Amino acid sequence: MLTQLNTLWQVLKHTTTKIDTVEYPDEMPYLAPRYRGRIVLTRDPDGEERCVACNLCAAVCPVDCIALQKTQDDNGRWQAEFFRINFSRCIFCGLCEEACPTYAIQLTPDFEICEYERPNLVYEKEHLLISGTGKYPDYNFYREAGKDVGVKGKGAGDHEKEPVDIKSLLP
């Protein structure tokens, strides 16, 4: 009984406390960089597309709103032929960002993506791709991976030995 009364009193005290919210369109709220808003595809520090079309984001997406197709350039670098996110289905859960092994797909603090027509919420690769590196400025997947796609030669990575000379007779 007393606790109920105390509750009433505590709530009543809030009559004079400061308002926490802001008047949104007139005043922009602060959103942390990890805020889960509009999804972008970033580029690596060399300016190339980070996305390697591995399909992990599509696989993890709980609403299946990501579809893509792999293609590759002359060097064998994997890229997305098309990369489509249907934002009218997206629930901004951020699992795609967590699944992405190359930091290509990132969620940004921009949430103002409303449209009057649903088809306008279907973003293709050219809508998603930004020119920067997003939250992870230094990472370049192809510098770490063992595959040679013209970014670094076989064995030229930081953690790699020179390619084995299979004709060597040394033990």
Added chain:
Amino acid sequence: MAKITIDGQTYEVEDGQNLLQACLSLGLDLPYFCWHPALGSVGACRQCALIQYQDENDQRGRLIMGCMTPVGDGQILSIDAENAVNFRAGIIEALMTNHPHDCPVCEEGGECHLQDMTVMSGHHSRRYQGLKRTFSNQDLGPFIGHEMNRCITCYRCVRYYRDYAGGTDLHAMASRNRTYFGRFEEGPLESEFSGNLVEVCPTGVFTDKTLSQDYSRKWDLQCAPSVCVHCSLGCNTSPGERYGRLKRIQNRFNSDVNGYFLCDRGRFGYDFVNHPQRPRTPLQQQDGEQSSLTSEQAINQLKQKLKDPEICWIGIGSPRATLESNLALQRLVGSDHFFSGLSHQQEQVHQALLKLQRSGHGQLLSMQEAEEADAIVILGEDISQTAPRLALSVRQAVRSIGRSKAQAIGVPPWQDQAVQIANQEAGHPLYTLGTQPCRLQPICKQHFPATTSEQARLAFAIAHQIDNKAPAVSGLTKAQQQLAEEIAADLTNASRPLLITGAGHGSTDLVQATEQILAALSRRSKGEQPGLVVSFDECNSLGLTLLNHRGQENCLDDAFDIVHQSHDQGGKQIGVIIVENDLYQRASKATVDQFFNDLSDSVVIDYLPSDTLAKANLILPAASFAETQGVLINNEARGQMLFPVYAAGDNIQMSWQWLHASAADINDAMADFSNQAQALRACLETEPLLGALEPLLEVSQLQHQGLKLARMLPRASGRTAMRAHISVHEPKQPVDEQSGLAYTMEGVPYTAMAAEHSGGGMMPASWYPGWNSNQSIHKFQQEIGDNIEGPVTGIKLSLHSLPDPSIEWSEPTKKARAKADHLLLISHPQIFGSDELSALSTAIAERTPVATASLHPDDAKAMQISDNDLVQIHLQDQHIQLPVTINPQQAKRVVLVPDYLDEIRGLENIWVTVRSLGPNPVITSDRRAGHV
């Protein structure tokens, strides 16, 4: 049966297997790499370790390798013991030290045995800080991608490629942790079974290049149980589709047919389905002008045509169309007006082969049974080109002598290395008779190069040697006589002799001679009858022959004659309906052109962009095998049902559907074709020999607890985005009304079937939680390597009902007389290039060899032709120029040219003259540039 205890639970398991097999059969998860059900154990990877205890009081136990330890009664084992778990985790960690950080860009990712085993063993973060070993890759041709960094040195690839498939150009090179698996120099892998490396390799070293071109992960591929259509063997496949494009073919295990392996034509020949020129809407062609129609318009037009009283309609069927489509056409035009679509010679050979199969002298063996044979004679057919998977079985039969040797000294058959040591280089006897050297030659006891009539004469001589009641052959050389005696001796000494022949050689004499040998053998053998395997040219050759063997036996040449006569004599106007057949592949261009000129109307239902299609007045796009539900009869008379991988839409329909839609209200006989089950039933009722396929009707409709079986894995992605660029409103998924399979991932998951032990034979693809690769197949088998549980999609027909076949000895072929200064032109088939379907696939086209004319050195010398010359071959009224190769292993007095040359269609076995044009000025790399 042996009783073993694993982690406190007692199981009864089959004797004679190893512990790894036993654990997997019991459904227990024990990780492994180097073991493969078809390759046996070598104990190389140390991954399948478990603990064996001395007795109940033993608390420590000792580590043993599951794959190297035979099952023994009373064994007490543990998979979960801490020591075993730690050991396995240590092994995988060591294997992973050099593994590159590239799963996202690896084609194997998502169906990788290494990924599965790493997760299963519990290794998740790398502690190794050192530098990683790297390798340079090789270009292994258009089929196989190579990324050596991913290798874990399990040796499966070379064990498969060299030991199992008899390849010679893949090696394990260098030493210790620098072992490299590749060729001495870059270049396409030569073995015609190289594609299986994709599935054999537990990691992404060898990957499917054709899939990589247009890549999708396994979980995104929509699959269905299907049957290969590139030769007559009917290997079971699991094609995968996404975005309406067929992306790859994987092996679908069927222990009766293809087991764990496919040939490269079957695996990489699918691309014709995605051909850019493939007809995808109905087309009307008049005076060179094309206009596309809706399916409704097309059906109405065909209806009008069929109603026209002025025109008499004939139908030309096809050995690559399903039973249903052929029968629908036969019903529509009447069996008198139905022509098989085979040339006269081929029709003769097919009927002769059917007679041979029905004679009852030998039993028709499956490829699996053929692997048990202990003496093999291949007559006339180059099976490594026309029925490649059968050649792989023949290799196993030759190799299997090692297992019996090993068994004699108490070594179990799965002890791969020990079996090989016991065997050394020995093999069961294999003889080949053929015009050209075949790829099995290295394991042949003897190869007999000769023309088909000479081969037939030798075969008659063998029959005479086995049973002297069979007529003798006169005029044999001493060597031939000796060879005949040798072969006869090997066949009679064998307990399971096997004869292989086919339709490729085109000689009825040879078929007759084969029958003679079989008859002679079966008279001598007390118990089992000798084995027989017959290969045909196309996927439903036998089915077509079965529908066309009771009296009428009309062939394509008959159709040409009738139309020509009718036109010349001003008879009735004739229109033709051609179902899935390119006549230009089967007769000379002039003949077919004449045929189309004489016709007053033509309708072609096909899925290939062929010359025949270009001539038709009305083109109806047929469903390819990937969109078809129907039955194909393979070479051993196994009726197998294939299911559509994806819905083709309204404009592409199965041939019988087009015919039904147009003719159902005109022709009462067409009423039976309203759905696939009814169409199949009509086939069974029409041909009594097909009656045994009845259970297929039920199997195809099979549901599980009222639910259909999903064609996609539960992880399939992108459903709400795939079509979003067309419309954000997702349409209803296509409904499969014809079968017990459902499009998309909605339906019974595979895991339920593994638990229930049912429906495994209908599995669209092989997958099990924790087992994403094709290795998961053991989850659906009762015993490792055994058949999949539950109903299967194929039923073997028994063609002969005569228990005591009487023997009528036929007279041997007379020695053919050669024409002076002339050579016999013989076309020989090619694994890559001959089959008209796979020839349209880009990867196969790349591997198609340059067309050459092949001559025996003696003939070349006589005609003053030297190697690499350009020669001119004079055919009837034209001549072709080809570079020449000289081959001492081929028949004399013969010029061999590949059978895919358009100029020689319909001109087999004619005498030609060959003239040298001097050294070949161009080095050709392309098949089309081969003949200038």
Added chain:
Amino acid sequence: MFDVIVTLINIVFTILILMVLAAVLVWAERRILGIWQDRLGPNRVGPGGILQAAADMIKIFFKEDWIPPFAEKFVFVFAPCVVVITMLGAFAIVPFSPGTGVVDLNVGVLFFLAMSALAGYSTILAGWSSNNKYALLGGMRSAAQMISYDVFMGLSLMGVVMLAGSFNLREIVESQSDMWNIFPQFIGFCIFMVAGVAESHRLPFDLPEAEHEIIAGFHTEYSGMKFGLFFVGEYLGVLLISALAVVLFLGGWMGPLLPPFIWFCLKTLVVVLFIILLRAAIPRPRFDQLMAFGWKICLPVALLNLVITGAVGLAIG
């Protein structure tokens, strides 16, 4: 004739004022809740957001008037009317000031109890006619809650009636000229407030609609203006309970300096604010807790209050 016109004017004005008040109350509650929850609340439409109520009304009028095909059509339409009619009817006996008020009944208290009991049918009928399991659950909860809480609501008022010796509300107000009834009848006041909040389905006693459990309960299937009627009914209920609490326990229109009508309004406003505070602060109990609270605590306490009031009344004479 003149009487009739005056009464009519009274009726029309009362209804108009009440409807406007109910609408404004919707907005006011949202803003006040906002303040107590450290946020702003609706402040965009009109000055300070006061026209939000009008905007809501326009919106609700333009919504599709949907009747589910599986519903019992007549009852479905009739049910929301019941609550508004009974609530407005009950206001007829409320004395706003010495001169104003629609009717002066000498059984005013009983009339109010009757009307509030009738309002219960509204939710029951709505729940039943929707033909929807959640709606029916809401209806059943409402029925059980009404029956339980009606009993001691009536009992809690009997103390006041004893003190005043009349069922007439004006006489009850006038009997408080010396001392407001809240002092001698504090327990009665508490019980009346509890029962009143429960009768108008307000938090913490909004179990019939409990959106987290039975997705809006009895009005799951309602939309458009029919939903609006339930909404208005609920706020009329709040006003009615507040007004009666003022009349019965807080001395009605009486007070120094200011005109009686203003006093009445101020007092009512305080009670309304208190009810909104309850909503802001107290969570919803479980249904069995609600029933146990009603039957095992409120009813005995109400009876005890009655006995003591009677005894003291007898003793004082």
